[in-house]
Amino acid sequence: MPKKTAPKKLSGAALLKKVKxxxxxxxxxxAIACGYTTKTKNGQTRVNENAFSxxxxxxxxxxxxxxxxSEAPGRQxxxxxxxxxxxxxxxxxxxxxxxxxxxxxxxxxxxxxxxIQLVRTE
Numbered sequence: 001m002p003k004k005t006a007p008k009k010l011s012g013a014a015l016l017k018k019v020k021x022x023x024x025x026x027x028x029x030x031a032i033a034c035g036y037t038t039k040t041k042n043g044q045t046r047v048n049e050n051a052f053s054x055x056x057x058x059x060x061x062x063x064x065x066x067x068x069x070s071e072a073p074g075r076q077x078x079x080x081x082x083x084x085x086x087x088x089x090x091x092x093x094x095x096x097x098x099x100x101x102x103x104x105x106x107x108x109x110x111x112x113x114x115x116i117q118l119v120r121t122e
Contacts, residue, residue, distance in 0.1 A: 007033065007034070007035040008035050009034065009035035009036060009051075009055070010034045010035055010055075011055050011058070011059060012058075012059050013059070015034055015055055015056065015059045016056075016059050016060070018030075018033065018034050019034065019056070027049060027052075028047050028049065030052070031047050031048065031049050031052035032045075032047055034052060034055075036048045036049070036051050036052035036055070077092070077094045077095065077098075079095075089116075105120060106120070106121045107119060107120055107121060108121055
């Protein structure tokens, strides 16, 4: 009896065409039919849905890297700070970057009725 071989991994237009013919099937069944399986050490078949999804994205000519912002968004600044237990005020990196501050820049602190103002010294 000849050994049954797994289908070749499809990609590009061939992958899209095969997926279209399997419309209505589960993602796992489609991935198997398109060859996205591997054998484990125990000889069991494992479906590689992640590789299948990535191949689909590539076949549809979607460039995810170009849609990423150049800098990770992280937390958005709130423009509010609180006094720490030791009495210090910490100004975060986002604010210093937005104000184009460099290490060693000096400021005068002006206390107002409702605000604290930092005025850059020359």
